[in-house]
Amino acid sequence: MDFLQPATWTEALAMKAAHPDALPIAGGTDVMVEINFDRQRPPAFLDLTRIAELSGWGLDDGMLRVGAGVTYARLIGELGDRLPGLAMASRTVGSPQIRNRGTVGGNLGSASPAGDAHPPLLASRAIVELASTAGTRRLPAHEFFLGPKRNAMRKDELIRAFLVEPAQGPQQFSKVGTRNAMVIAVCSFALALEPERRRVGTGIGSAAPTPVTAPEAERFIEGVLGEHDMWQKPAPVAESALVRFGELVAAAARPIDDVRGTAAYRRHALAVMARRSFVWAWNEYRGAV
Amino acid sequence: MSARIGDSPRRADGPPKVRGDFAYSSDLKAGGMLWGATVRSPHPYARILAIDTTEARALPGVLAVLTHLDVPGRKLYGLEIQDQPVLAMDVVRCWGEAVALVAADHPEHARRAAQLVRVTYEVLEPLTDPERALTDDAPRLHPGGNITRYVKIRHGDQKARADVVVNGEYEIGMQDQAPLGPESGLAIPDSAGGVDLHVATQWLHVDRDQLAGILSLPPDKVRLRLAGVGGAFGAREDLSMQAHACLLALRTGRPVKMSYSRPESFVGHVHRHPGKLIYEHGATREGKLVYVKARVLLDGGAYASSSTAVIANACCFAVGPYECPNATVDGWVVYTNNPPCGAMRGFGSVQNCYAHEAQMDKLAAALGMDPVELRKRNAMKTGSRLITGQVVEGSAPVAELLDRIKKMPLPSPLPPQGAGLGRGARKVDLTQLPGGVSNTTHGEGVVRGVGYAVGFKNVGYSEGFDDYSTARVRLSVVNGRPRAEVHTAAAEVGQGLVTVQAQIAATELGVSDVVVLDADTQVGSAGSSSASRQTYVTGGAVKAACEAVRERVLALAQSEIGGSTGARLESDAVVSSRGEVMVTLGTLLGDAVIEETREFRPRRTHRLDSETGQADAHLQYAFAAHRAVVDVDIELGLVRVVELATAQDVGKAINPQAVEGQLEGGAAQGLGLAVMEEIQVKDGVIRNASFTDYLLPTILDMPPVRMDILELGDPHSPYGLKGVGEPPTISSGPAIVAAIRAATGRPITRVPVRPHDIVDT
Structure with a gap:
């Protein structure tokens, strides 16, 4: 097995072009598990940890552009105020040791339906930046996930960064696991309020072949809020509307029975989490206006 | 040391x-x-x-x-x-x-x-259904058929009738010892x-x-x-x-x-037997047990391992630590094509404790009685007779253990729900809520429950299995100071046995320099580090070998410097009954080496009668009781154990800190089976053979343990000690499940309790 260690991004792209089967590795918190469990035997690794620019972040035309190598621990520490939903999700990833190593770029690369970072990226309509020697392209997160552990990357591409707007309003993330820490999601839900645009974003994890959004639920609750001009004059949302919102989120999922939980429970839990996290976010908005 | x-x-x-x-x-x-x-x-x-x-x-x-x-x-x-x-x-x-x-x-x-x-x-x-394994149309997996052992206990009047009767069926999932090594x-x-x-x-x-x-x-x-x-637990x-x-x-x-x-x-390695237990309890209106009928079926998987002993325990202790004049118990352990099962901490007593304790709560509810009061009315005590006919000698403080946990203060009540507006209002400590840092509730849907359970099991081998250990102790002078070397084959598996052996030698020989040699087969067998037996049996062997060495030292002192009745070894010297140093061991021994090897054999036990299940089959009994306080998110089915409280009689704590470690660790393993630990097997295949999906409790799942350690002694054991390793794993889980029932009002008849068992989806 070859171990490729590019020192620069240009070199990394060239190596990936020359070795399209090389498996990129950053924190190694997913990849090494695959290797140790003998689920993958890639002909080569492409070690991305030496490329300084991947671990940086900055502003890019009003968006935050976050390098693929930024760890969960740094996201929480450095960007928690601007990306609260993603930070809350990051807080639920593994143990402190895993959060010190694991990266959102790696989460995207693995494209597990249970990846904790995915629902908040979907809820806030993040963009994934992919690059190859042929050039750079930007793909909306919802177009990035194609199936279980399958994404839209070409074999010669690497994930360079993701772009996301700093939070425009309250955000929430909620995840069911059968342990109170260090647990893979049975299912998860992310919510982002964008008061200026009168928009509500959602993301669902671990309850469909890919992470998905719940567009009908979004339109429904936007309608409820719009109808009563609640963005301007925020008031408690009727219980019946909250229940409906939850039902629509649950309906957007396509869960299965597996070793972590049943499909029926996942739907049920999504409805509860959607209702609760909307109330938390809405109460925060009401208190801020 | x-x-x-x-x-x-x-x-x-x-x-x-x-x-x-x-x-x-x-x-x-x-x-x-x-x-x-x-x-x-x-x-x-x-x-x-x-x-x-x-x-x-x-x-x-x-x-x-x-x-x-x-x-x-x-x-x-x-x-x-x-x-x-x-x-x-x-x-x-x-x-x-x-x-x-x-x-x-x-x-x-x-x-x-x-x-x-x-x-x-x-x-x-594959034959994967243990019920089917009992039938004639199942494939015969081994030459002797699929029943690895059938245990039949008939105690008292088999036709006894009672005023109040409760029935229940309980299912236990397959737990793994999951040693980290x-x-x-x-x-x-x-x-x-x-x-x-x-x-x-x-x-x-x-x-x-x-x-x-x-x-x-x-x-x-x-x-x-x-x-x-790196850990063992039976594996x-x-x-x-x-x-x-x-x-x-x-x-x-x-x-x-x-x-x-x-x-x-x-x-x-083998796993804890999954089981199905069907119970009927009959009691008087005053809450005295009249009879218990139990049918126990354990899935032993493909090979026997220690199944025949596990089913015996599951049956002998099927009623729990209660006086019960009449009992009918039928237990089978069968071969299937599922993963083989064998020894795990608690060894048959864990499975039945879930059943008998759920039944006692059910009976209390049927009688309109406090569950702890019902248990106390039936509590086993010294002189009580087990359903195997054996009389309980030594301490059996079941009622006292229950009293003690009942009287312990309860943790502070649930904080009010995290209502209010704005970011600042959301001041919830997620680590204190069900779901933990995953942010599933800020107090919504959370209900508290309290549950009690008491359990017991035997210490040491049973049914006539030759239980003994061997210790070699050697006393010599090294650099002018006496040194005792202790050599046994007893396995230190993390429980602290090396330390305990040194403490015993230091106590018996009065020397400060004790070296415990590595365990190997160059000395006689110590038996296994299991059945909560090593401090009792290998501790007993070390004590016996030390006593033999001491006898020779004192005899030497007698012949060298003359007699003093009541002389003893203390502070590296022979000391008179008045506490005066007669001669230091360094001087007395010089170049001499005194070495003695002793086997220590506790009392013999006897095999269960195949028709009645009656026999003095066990050596010693150890008891513990637990109270669990849980918070359950009844909408999501997530559980946080807020506190475990326990009282346990350890006879004599040879090393109190090690005892505390056993009480905490054992309770954590009990918690694991109650709410998360299960090997999921489908069509004979393990579906979660990893720590990603076989979940062990973390520090955010395991609460502090409030402990009351009783030292009530035992007339037969060395120093009056009792085995301590297993009782914490027996009643901790059943107490947690009782608390979940109290919080949710649901029957909960299967462990581990899964979220969908609580929210019923």
């Missing part, structure tokens, strides 16, 4: 373990070492038609590929029934069964070669056809005896030494890689190391 019994000295292996310096069995190395790998069956039940090792042998770096044809001696092994192939022959009976072995110069080469061993199987339909060891061949095996095990001598048979070697050519053990009672590594080492003439990966470890 001069700490005596009753002290809590710092254990010698503590700092290196915390620093990461401690050498576990998986850290072993030797010059020229090869790596072994195991070819395992992908099918739970199949006939082996052919094994082709050609490709594997051709891989560079491969030095040996072995099949059952290469086993020189006994082809079958097993703790009680020799039914498990060292390497599969004509048939595989469980998923992951060992079929062939590879030794190579690199672990990766060994793994790749293992994948190149071509085994042709004729796949058979995988099965691993290093076999080193000698030049005379023998082998030295360094291995993490619970019983060196039973491994040695089985290996001698398999390898066709005299026992003195198979020498075992205990390597660093290391059976052979795993021991025979395989020795076979490869003897074949290649080179040291061979084997160390299982985490997924392999899940098939490398």
